[in-house]
Structures are given as structure tokens and as C-alpha cells.
Amino acid sequence: MSAILEVREVTKTFGGVVANRGISLSVGRGEIVGLIGPNGSGKTTLFNSIVGQHPIDEGSIRFEGREISHLRVGEIARLGLVRTYQQTRVYTRMSCMRNMLISMPHREERLRDLFARFPREAYEEAEMLLDFVGLYPKRNLPAGELSFGQQKLLEFAMALMNRPKMLLLDEPTAGINPTLINGLVDRLLRVNEDLGLTLLVIEHNMRVIMNLARYIYCLAHGELLAEGTPDEIRDDQRVIDAYLGAH
Numbered sequence: 001m002s003a004i005l006e007v008r009e010v011t012k013t014f015g016g017v018v019a020n021r022g023i024s025l026s027v028g029r030g031e032i033v034g035l036i037g038p039n040g041s042g043k044t045t046l047f048n049s050i051v052g053q054h055p056i057d058e059g060s061i062r063f064e065g066r067e068i069s070h071l072r073v074g075e076i077a078r079l080g081l082v083r084t085y086q087q088t089r090v091y092t093r094m095s096c097m098r099n100m101l102i103s104m105p106h107r108e109e110r111l112r113d114l115f116a117r118f119p120r121e122a123y124e125e126a127e128m129l130l131d132f133v134g135l136y137p138k139r140n141l142p143a144g145e146l147s148f149g150q151q152k153l154l155e156f157a158m159a160l161m162n163r164p165k166m167l168l169l170d171e172p173t174a175g176i177n178p179t180l181i182n183g184l185v186d187r188l189l190r191v192n193e194d195l196g197l198t199l200l201v202i203e204h205n206m207r208v209i210m211n212l213a214r215y216i217y218c219l220a221h222g223e224l225l226a227e228g229t230p231d232e233i234r235d236d237q238r239v240i241d242a243y244l245g246a247h
């Protein structure tokens, strides 16, 4: 399977702290890949580097064969590579629909966009995606009235408004209840299968990532510790030690 994302020998430091050291990983088009590791192992830093939130010190990041490590967040999003966050980033006073509409492709976060009119197709797309995540009945409510888990579903739907080719999900199930977790996992599998969306997922919930990902990379202390299928990772003594040592 051809790689859609190729990370090669990426190093990122903050002052004296080496957050990522020589990390290489590859994600095939249409795959679901997991990124795990104890707290502080460098997962979020790697996501930030991939989507252009900060420059890297060394290495190369290629998306669909094109070097993107020098591009900015908006430019990378326009290529079809989008991320979500551990903490939701919805506008709590705006309705769910409005949150969806302002997430449309090629929009900058400018004030005038918050008040702009949108084409009818945008409304249809937003309604369809809200229905997909089970939030259609709540479409006119302020996003702040949704539970945390529902806000994460909304954020996921907002990311889909960008029609990405690949989504980077940062702890999609953190802080949400088991029923919503199952619903979210089900929808992630569906966007992968039905839309061919490639997913790279940071996840602390081992049951979730073992069921979701076909291949998993494990970081520890900013370095790649292990990689393999869920079964290989589950049995890898280095991974077990890294997690036990972290608690």
C-alpha cells in the first residue's frame, strides 16, 4: 500500500527538551494507524509538527509525496491533512450548525467569516454530517449545551467539513462515556471504510486503539520504542515496561 504520510528522522526540541528525536513512521493510504506512549513521550509534539504548527529542527515530513515540513497549518489543511485536539475547540455560544459552517474548507479564522452567509450546499453538508455523528436533533442548540463527549463528536464532524484525505485525532475518546466511545469508534471505522479517510490516532484507551488500528507506533521519551500490529504491541515487553515505568 502506498504511503500517504511519511515522517523521516524528525527531531523537535524546545529549549533543552528533546520532545521528538529521530522519529520515523509511515501511514498507508486508507489505513488506521495508532500512536501510543506514556504521558510526555512526544505524541502531541509529533502531531503539531506534522500539521505545521511549529517548525521541526531536523528531518522530513511528506504528504502524498510532497515535502510539507516548511508549510503552515492552513496550507497543509488545504492539501487535505487536518487534526483535532485533546481539548475541544468549538465555539460554545454558537449553534452546532454555525460551528459546522465556519469550518468549511479554505476559511480563515477571520471575524467576517463568523457572520458570513453560506451556500445551500454547505447547509446540506453540515446537516448530513451532524446526522452522521448523531447530533442532528441538537443542530440549533449552542455547542456549549452539549456534553463534553458530544462536543468531541461535533468537532469530529467539523473536521469532516474540510473533506480531508487524512485526519489526525488526538485522544478522541478521552473524557467521554463508554456509550459515546463505542459510537465514536463505530463512526471512525465507517469514515475509514466508506470514505476511504486515512486516520492517525493518538489514544490512551488501549481497548479502543487495539480494536481500531491495524498498525501501532509506540513512543517513549521522545523516541520510537516499538511498532507492529496490535497483537505484537500488546506482547512487546518494552511497551509494557514503558507503561508500567510511567506510573
Ligand SMILES: Nc1ncnc2c1ncn2[C@@H]1O[C@H](COP(=O)(O)OP(=O)(O)OP(=O)(O)O)[C@@H](O)[C@H]1O
Pocket (backbone or CB within 6 Å): 014, 017, 018, 019, 037, 038, 039, 040, 041, 042, 043, 044, 045, 046
Ligand atoms: N511548547 C512546548 N514548550 C516546551 N516543552 C514542550 C512544549 N511542548 C511539549 N513540550 C515537552 O515535550 C515533551 C513531549 O510532550 P508531548 O505533549 O508531545 O507529549 P505527549 O506524549 O503528547 O503527552 P500526553 O500524553 O500527556 O499528551 C514533554 O517533556 C513536554 O513537556
